[in-house]
Amino acid sequence: MAFHMPVSAHRSSLPYRLQAGVRKAREVGVVGHALASTHHPVMAQIVPMRRCNLSCAYCNEYDEVSKPVALDEMLRRIDHLGRLGTSIITISGGEPLLHPELDEIIRRIRKTGAIAGMITNGYLLVPERIKRLNAAGLDHMQISIDNVQPDEISKKSLKVLDKKLQNLSEFADFHVNINSVVGGGIKNPQDALTIGHRALELGFTSTIGIIHDGSGQLKPLVDEERRVYYEMSKLEKKNYSRFNHFQEAIANGRPNDWRCRAGSRYLYICEHGLVHYCSQQRGWPGTPLAEYTQTDLDREFLTEKSCAPNCTVSCVHQISYIDHWRAPQTRMADVAPLAHHLPHSADSGDRNSELVNIEF
Numbered sequence: 001m002a003f004h005m006p007v008s009a010h011r012s013s014l015p016y017r018l019q020a021g022v023r024k025a026r027e028v029g030v031v032g033h034a035l036a037s038t039h040h041p042v043m044a045q046i047v048p049m050r051r052c053n054l055s056c057a058y059c060n061e062y063d064e065v066s067k068p069v070a071l072d073e074m075l076r077r078i079d080h081l082g083r084l085g086t087s088i089i090t091i092s093g094g095e096p097l098l099h100p101e102l103d104e105i106i107r108r109i110r111k112t113g114a115i116a117g118m119i120t121n122g123y124l125l126v127p128e129r130i131k132r133l134n135a136a137g138l139d140h141m142q143i144s145i146d147n148v149q150p151d152e153i154s155k156k157s158l159k160v161l162d163k164k165l166q167n168l169s170e171f172a173d174f175h176v177n178i179n180s181v182v183g184g185g186i187k188n189p190q191d192a193l194t195i196g197h198r199a200l201e202l203g204f205t206s207t208i209g210i211i212h213d214g215s216g217q218l219k220p221l222v223d224e225e226r227r228v229y230y231e232m233s234k235l236e237k238k239n240y241s242r243f244n245h246f247q248e249a250i251a252n253g254r255p256n257d258w259r260c261r262a263g264s265r266y267l268y269i270c271e272h273g274l275v276h277y278c279s280q281q282r283g284w285p286g287t288p289l290a291e292y293t294q295t296d297l298d299r300e301f302l303t304e305k306s307c308a309p310n311c312t313v314s315c316v317h318q319i320s321y322i323d324h325w326r327a328p329q330t331r332m333a334d335v336a337p338l339a340h341h342l343p344h345s346a347d348s349g350d351r352n353s354e355l356v357n358i359e360f
């Protein structure tokens with residue numbers, strides 16, 4: 001499959017590079033603050049829209065019917081995350097671009113001083129929509145692309161999305177990361193390499209995630225998948241691969257020894273405004289965000305999660321890495337085994353390598 005259009009003039013222009021420099025300086029500030037203090041969330045993921053315009057077979061994070069969360073409620077949640085000192089707020093879903101007041105949500109995130117990110121399937125990215133995201137102040141976008149040609153598992157395909165990627169290359173002022181995947185359900189492992197090369201060609205960064213099928217247990221990749229995984233890892237910028245060493249263990253079916261800081265350094269806020277450890281452990285602690293306080297953050301920082309050894313939730317690994325050298329956990333949360341309480345699979349491609357994109 002041949003693709004055209006290399007890095008756009010826009011992405012190599014001086015104004016774009018100046019803006020990217022300012023963004024980088026803000027990110028360095030986030031890292032410094034995170035290293036200096038353990039008492040605030042580094043990242044929160046919020047869901048303003050559970051509905052999605054796609055229905056990927058492996059996904060347990062969407063429905064086909066729910067309405068957008070009201071804007072004033074979303075603004076209240078963002079303000080509370082601001083009061084807790086949250087450094088990065090990432091909008092997720094479902095499909096966030098279906099929310100009619102998404103731009104106001106992004107503006108409010110920036111008003112708190114946080115870095116504003118978004119995870120989208122990219123289907124709705126026309127030039128006019130991209131320019132509105134620029135104006136709202138979006139800092140980062142991640143699009144997860146599963147295959148080159150659409151199939152019954154996923155329509156998040158390079159063939160369908162390449163025009164959207166070209167639009168982004170030409171008009172987006174924000175950073176764009178393209179995540180590709182290997183593992184359960186993806187027919188052709190080579191697709192990840194095609195997607196990764198195309199992302200770099202257009203001036204984006206590129207990462208790879210591993211997905212697993214419905215058992216929720218670690219499964220080693222087959223030989224061809226592992227070969228593609230290692231080749232893709234070489235394409236990733238050094239700062240990503242430094243944090244993805246945990247994926248090495250996953251690729252080989254080995255559990256990881258790490259301290260999950262979910263509920264403290266990372267928060268997942270569902271559409272009902274409840275705080276959960278992550279998208280795969282909804283219900284723990286399940287506290288309304290408006291009632292979530294410093295006491296909760298400090299307790300969860302020191303709480304060991306029983307699901308940690310087999311966890312594939314990449315963004316929480318990356319965030320938790322900041323504190324890996326300090327504060328052993330002294331309390332145990334005996335949460336459900338992964339995937340046993342959710343309807344579909346153990347992990348979803350969009351979320352498998354969630355947006356962090358900060359150079360530590």
Ligand code: SF4
Binds near residue numbers: 052053059062094349
């Ligand atoms: S993986 Fe993303 S695009 Fe696919 S159904 Fe889930 S939320 Fe929608």
Ligand code: SF4
Binds near residue numbers: 260305307313317
């Ligand atoms: S699934 Fe992973 S990120 Fe979520 S609570 Fe368990 S260990 Fe933490």
